[in-house]
Amino acid sequence: MRISGLFFVTLSVFTLFAGLAPRAQAVEEGQLVKKEGKWEYYSGEDPGLKYLYLKGLITQEEYNKGLKVIETKERVSKPNFNIDVNNGLNIRVGEKFLLKLRLLTQVRYSYSTYNKAWGTIGDSRNEEILGGQVEFRGVRKQSDSSVFTVPRTRLQFLGYAIDPDLRYNISLQMDQAPYNQEGGNGRVALQDAYLASWHIPVATVQVGQQRVWFNRALVSSIATSTFADNMLVQRMFAANQMNSRDIGITILSDEDQYKFNYALGIWGGVGPNLTNQGVAVSQALPNNSSLPSNQQRTFNYDTRFRNGEMMYTARLLYKISGNPGYGQGDILNSRVPQVAIGAGYAYNPAQNYLSSTRSDIVDRAYRQSVANSYNGRLLGGGVYDFQTYEVDLIAKYQGWSFQSEGYYRHQRVRTADDGTIPFSPATATVLGPPVSLGQAWGWYAQVGKYIIPRKLELAVRYGVLDPSTKQKHDLTKEFGVAINYTFDGTYNNRLVIDYTNLTQGSGGRAPDRFPYESLPGFGQNLIENRINVQYQFYF
Numbered sequence: 001m002r003i004s005g006l007f008f009v010t011l012s013v014f015t016l017f018a019g020l021a022p023r024a025q026a027v028e029e030g031q032l033v034k035k036e037g038k039w040e041y042y043s044g045e046d047p048g049l050k051y052l053y054l055k056g057l058i059t060q061e062e063y064n065k066g067l068k069v070i071e072t073k074e075r076v077s078k079p080n081f082n083i084d085v086n087n088g089l090n091i092r093v094g095e096k097f098l099l100k101l102r103l104l105t106q107v108r109y110s111y112s113t114y115n116k117a118w119g120t121i122g123d124s125r126n127e128e129i130l131g132g133q134v135e136f137r138g139v140r141k142q143s144d145s146s147v148f149t150v151p152r153t154r155l156q157f158l159g160y161a162i163d164p165d166l167r168y169n170i171s172l173q174m175d176q177a178p179y180n181q182e183g184g185n186g187r188v189a190l191q192d193a194y195l196a197s198w199h200i201p202v203a204t205v206q207v208g209q210q211r212v213w214f215n216r217a218l219v220s221s222i223a224t225s226t227f228a229d230n231m232l233v234q235r236m237f238a239a240n241q242m243n244s245r246d247i248g249i250t251i252l253s254d255e256d257q258y259k260f261n262y263a264l265g266i267w268g269g270v271g272p273n274l275t276n277q278g279v280a281v282s283q284a285l286p287n288n289s290s291l292p293s294n295q296q297r298t299f300n301y302d303t304r305f306r307n308g309e310m311m312y313t314a315r316l317l318y319k320i321s322g323n324p325g326y327g328q329g330d331i332l333n334s335r336v337p338q339v340a341i342g343a344g345y346a347y348n349p350a351q352n353y354l355s356s357t358r359s360d361i362v363d364r365a366y367r368q369s370v371a372n373s374y375n376g377r378l379l380g381g382g383v384y385d386f387q388t389y390e391v392d393l394i395a396k397y398q399g400w401s402f403q404s405e406g407y408y409r410h411q412r413v414r415t416a417d418d419g420t421i422p423f424s425p426a427t428a429t430v431l432g433p434p435v436s437l438g439q440a441w442g443w444y445a446q447v448g449k450y451i452i453p454r455k456l457e458l459a460v461r462y463g464v465l466d467p468s469t470k471q472k473h474d475l476t477k478e479f480g481v482a483i484n485y486t487f488d489g490t491y492n493n494r495l496v497i498d499y500t501n502l503t504q505g506s507g508g509r510a511p512d513r514f515p516y517e518s519l520p521g522f523g524q525n526l527i528e529n530r531i532n533v534q535y536q537f538y539f
Contacts, residue, residue, distance in 0.1 A: 087492070088156075088539060098159035104223055106152045108534040114141045117524040121506050124516035125467075125474065126376035137513050149176050151229075151534075152222065154191065165198040169210070177372070190273055191245065201254040209247045209272050213263035213315045214344040216326065216392040216405055217444075218244035224327035224491050226401075226448050226459045227482045227498045228532040233442040233465040235373045237388055237407040239313050239346035242369035245272040246311065255325075261317040269311030269348045271369050276307045279352045279363050306350040306383065317342040322396075328403055328446065330396035331486070333453040338396040349385040350414065353378050377467055377474075380511035381437060382416040399450035401459075406443040432514025438470030444478075454489040458482070473507025473523035492538040502528045 053063040081093040088102035122140030153174040160167045171192035176185040194208030213219055217234035240246050248267030255261045270276050283301045285291075291299060322338035330338070355367065367379055378384065392405040416434070444463030451458055459482045466475055482498035507523030516522060 087490075096163060097161050098164075099157065100159050102154075102156040102158070103537075103539045104152060104154040104156070105537045106150065106228075106534055108149050108151055108228060108532055110145070110147050110149065110530060110532050112145045112528055112530040114144065115525075115527040117506060117521065118142070118526050118528070121516075121519060121521050121524055121526070123504065123506060123526055124513050125506070125508060125510050126371060126374055138516055149178075150186075151176055153186075156192075163199075167196040167198060169194055169196070198254070201257050203251055204254060206250045206252070207248075209245060210250065211244055212239045212246050212267065212313060212346075213250060213252060213265060214239040214313050214346050214388075215390045215407070216342060216394065216403070220326040220328060223536065223538050224329075226328045226446070226457060226484060226496075227461065227480055228496050228534045231444055231461065231463045231478050231480070232374050232476055232502070233407065233444050233463040233478065234405070236375055236440070236465060236467070237390065237409060237442060238373055239344075239388060240267065240269050240271050240311060240348055241351065241375045241378070241386060242366075242373045243271040246270075247272065247275070248311070255317065255319075256323065259319045261319075263313075263315040263317075265311075265313040267311040267313065269309075269351065270366060274366060274369075276309075277304055279307070279366055280304045281352065281354060306352070309350040311346065311348040313344065313346045315342060315344040324394045324396050327491075328401060329448045329457050329459065329484075330399050330401045330450060331454055331457075331489075331491070333399050333450060334396050335398070338394075340394050342392045344388075344390045344392075346388040347386070348388070351384045351386060353381050353384055354417065355380060374467075374476075377437065377508070377510040378411070380513075381435065382413045382511075385412040385414050386410070387412075399453055399457075401448040402446070404443070404445040407441060407465075409440040411437060411439055431512075432509075432517070435509045435511045436470050437468035437510070440465070440467050440469065442466065448482075455486055457484050457486075459484075468508050468510075471508030471510075474505040476505065477503045491536070494536050496532070496534045496536065498532050498534075500528075500530045500532075502530065 050063075052058045053060070058066070081091065083092075084090050088100045091099045091101075119140055119142035122138045124138035154171060155174075156169070156171045158167070158169040158171075169192050171190075173189050173191040174186050175189075190209060192208075192210055194206050194210040196204060196206040198204045211219060215234070215237060217230055218238055222230070238244060246267040246269065248265055250263055250265040252263035253261040268275050270279055281303050283303045285299055285301070288299070318341055320339040320341065322334065322336050324338035324340050352363070353367075353370070355363075370376060370379060387410040389408045390405055393403070395402045413436075442463065442465030444461060446459060446461035448457055448459030450456065461478075461480045461482075463478045464475065468474060478500065480498055480500045482496060484494055484496040486494040504526045505523065506526050509517060
């Protein structure tokens, strides 16, 4: 039986105000109802529609269709989600789900000049790791360089689900390295993938691949850096000797709520996208010597050993005044001094650096990461136990900013070999006498000032590092000046122009690179002057 719209509305209003509808005999609002052997949830009913059904004016089928129409109209008129743009694209559904999408892109032009020593002696202490039959233990630069790059492209998915205090972060990187001889630039790689529980602010928990809370320079996002790149001294003293990320678990306090804060972590210790099961050695069969010499390379073991040890980190932070955070410049033009001091400790044992560049030893990706962080001279030295210490200070006030860190790393050689016979003894020959590198230390300081508040910043920085205290002529000194302009008063849309003078000592002995030390001029300073012009878009 069909009812006109006027009649339907009239009855609905009449029953609503005159109370004609009796108490419901079927379904109350918000009840679970068993229908056809299944339990279904009814969130609500229209009184007029119920009256028609109870009076027999409409059938059960028409009643159910009417409910669906009303529910659909309510969802359309009162949506349970919203989309907005605020530091990314934000999608919210109710109060228990948020997805924030962010995109970071940096486009850069770089021009570098190199002194004569770069073209004759080159750098044999921190070589680029490549595979194949030809092995490179040094790099020379015999001409100036002029290049366009997209050094960083990042896509980030973060927010919370089920519970606002249960948060997630999935980040992808498509970065470009200065060298691309193996064709890896621009490939998608996982940067972050972790879950975080913020239910207890004094003891939040993060599990997965994430940033290691150790030294200030690498905790800070590169998107908030005053300069286009981190300094060599900042990269070299990473907790795991290779990267700001690792896989593990962190327990830390919410720095926005407390003056005194801590962060404790347990990690794999071999960087992102790799476990210590991927750190191995090639070992010969017991009867290797019985094989023809041209076949000894064919039969060997890819042996995992010392894979049960993990990296441990601890960081303490005390906010003397305000909350300076981890951004480098005082972009907020603080009216109250923002000052904090921090300290960190990292213990990373059983790191397999037995091979320098020999492609007949596995784990090349692992060694490439070590070399990219300027720790290449350690390769070939054995199995290390590293203990790294750092202290840092940051201060901001009225557009001024100051940041400084000091580092010290104890580099203990646990063993110089893996205790077995290599599959081809000739490839295991290390020329020259044994090398003792000793320890490593470094420091830097950076000062900046927003000449135009929230718009134009000038900054200068200087750093020194000694990668091996028992060797000579190997100090690295880095001086830089930067000017950056933010078009919208944030880090989202800005231009960075910086100049760097980098002086590296080419001397100092390093494992498995003895022939370079007899070259005329070995130990001279390698000097690079570099200018970067970089535009950053962070949506």
